[in-house]
Amino acid sequence: MSAEGARRRGPGGGRKDGGKEGSRRQSGGRRDAPRSAGPRRDSPAPRQVRPDARTVALSVMSAVRERAAYANLLLPSELTKARLDTRDAALATELTYGTLRTQGLLDRIIAEAAGRPVEEIDPPVLDLVRLGAYQLLFTRIGAHAAVDTSVEAARTLGLGRAGAFVNAVLRKVSAQDLDSWVEVLRKDVTDPVARLAVGTAHPEWIARAFAESLGANAGELPELLAADDARPKVHLAALPGAISAEELALVTGGSEGVVSPYAVHLDSGDPGALDAVKDGLATVQDEGSQVVAIAASRAPLVGEDGGRWLDLCAGPGGKAVMLGALAEIEGATVTGVEVSEHRADLVRQATRDLPVTVLTADGRDPGLEPGFDRVLLDAPCSGLGALRRRPEARWRKTAADIPGLVILQRELLESALRLVRPGGVVLYATCSPHLSETVSVIREANRRDDVELLDVREILEGIDGTSTEGLGDGPWVQLWPHRHGTDAMFMAGLRRLESAPTSPSRGQ
Structure with a gap:
């Protein structure tokens, strides 16, 4: 969350109950039982104290740091185990995702307050300070509660005399608000x-x-x-042929999307608990990802569609499900390729009732007979377009990751163009707007004499209910969270030619 965003939403980042936090949660979020002289011999065993919101947040943060866990995958199970009520579950979610998302900014503030680089602070202690600093700067939790619960956690976790350090640093952090700290950090930045x-x-x-x-x-x-x-909405995909977006919106209380005709948005909640999802009528999928699969199924071919489709990097299976549902309607079949056996199994499970066959193979040389009518290549990428859904990702990625990914993307695209038939189409996509992973890769492929670029805007304009506003100048399309409410998905269409064009001009 930006400093400006914090001002717009108020110091609590939108939590309506936060103003009560300082008076109600002085002991780390638990409602402590009244003290007594000790349990009587004939009294029942003491009730087990459930973890509070901060304990859950620290557990997830520790897993992210120690074993590179993904917070969005781990947090739901931790919330279930903790059996938090609705209010505390919401607080745990806010603290976990917020602290991880703002980690780099928090670390710079902590370094200023501590007078030392964060690398010199023991990691478990740093987690505590980060969590306390997030509460102080981004929520309405009272300063006294934020500091005291952090110090108490140091004692509970057996961190020795670290409580004094945590107390000192957080009190320095609390001396200024977020905007003031940002100005301190910006003082020499022009x-x-x-x-x-x-x-x-x-x-x-x-x-x-x-x-x-x-x-x-x-x-x-x-x-x-x-x-x-900003925390993104929950995006559902109504499976084509099973339920319409209008029907899905009615049964879930959501609203229909604007880019995909199958999308439904929910403000919040656990989508796995919805009957439509449990019954296999809908899946959880970002609206931008839905559009990629739809475009791959609708791109214009030269010659008839023989119904032989390929998903070259199918794991973990979201786009394979949408593509498989569309293929079933068209009487086509999909071959899914995934290099990881575990992810291939996820694709098999997700597409078990659809005309999808999954192979475990390297997409650069999967050993398949060429001649596919359509190839979807959702290439491995930096994931910079989905940072809002993966709060820790922005601090894990570095610019040094990009060149190796670009080499892989180009090799996979070469494979896709070998496997597609003349007149067939490859839909190249990345969940990243980085020019090296998007436009650069496509321009390189377009130097080939047997490839022509399609205008993806025209493909999307042919999809009923799709808004094509703000799609850019083409021929490729870049979606954006601030324009379209989707992840920052990039997509480009390339059609194999029957023979090399007579004109030397290659356009883009």
Whole structure:
């Protein structure tokens, strides 16, 4: 969350109950039982104290740090085990995702307050300080409660005399509000993108990559970074042939999407508990990912569609499900390829009732007979387009990750173009707006004499109910969270030619 976002939402980031936190949760979020002289011999065993919201947040943060766990995958199970009530579960979610999302900004503030680099602070202690600092700067939790519960946690976790250090640092953090701390950090920063990165808790290299991808629309960068920091809505996909988006919206209380004709948005909640999801009528899938699969199924071919479709990087299976449902309607079949056996099993499980066959193989050389009518290549990428759904990801990625990914993306695209028949189409997609992973890869492929670019905007315009506003100049399409409410998905269509064109011009 940016400093500006915190001002808009109020110091509590939108939590209506936060103003009571200081008076009601002085002991770490538990309602402590009255003290007594001790249990009587004939009294029942003491009730087991459930973990509170902060304990759950610390547990997830520790797992993310120690074993590179994914918070969005781990937190739901931790909430279930903790059996928190609705209010505390919401607080645990806010503390976990918020602390992880703003970690880089918090670390800079902590370093200023502690007078030492965060690398010199023991990791478990640093987790405690980060969690306390997030409460102080981004929520309405009272300063006294935020500091005292952090100090108490140090004692409970057996961190020795670290409580005194935690207390001292957090009291220094509490001496200034978020805006004041941001100004302290910006005092020697003159570059406008770098200043935005500081205030919105983004690594500078990511903010700069977003600005470069926006190009002439780089003035939208503040809006994009703010959208990237906001908690996203839950996106559902109504499975084609099973239920319509209108019906799904009615039974879930959600609202229909604007980019995908199968999308439904929910403000919050556990989508796994919905009957439509449990019954296999809908899945959880970002609206932008839905559009990628739809575009792959609708791209214009030369010649008839023989119904032989390929998902070249199918794991973990979200797009394979949508593509399989669309293939079933069209009388086609899908071959899914996934290099990881575990992820291949996930695809098999997700598509078990659809015309999808899954192979465990390397997409660069899967050993398949060429001649596919349609190939979807959702290439492995940096994932910079989905940072809002993966709060810890922005601090795990580095600019050094990009070159190796680009090599892999180009090799996979070469494989896709070998496997598609003349007249067939490859739909290339990444969940990243980084120009090296998107436009650069496509321009390289377009140098081939047997490839032509399709205008993906025209493909999307042919999909009923889809809004094509703000899709750019083409021929590729870049979706954005601040414009479309989706992850920042990129997609480009390439059609194999029957023979090399007579004109030397290659357009883009």
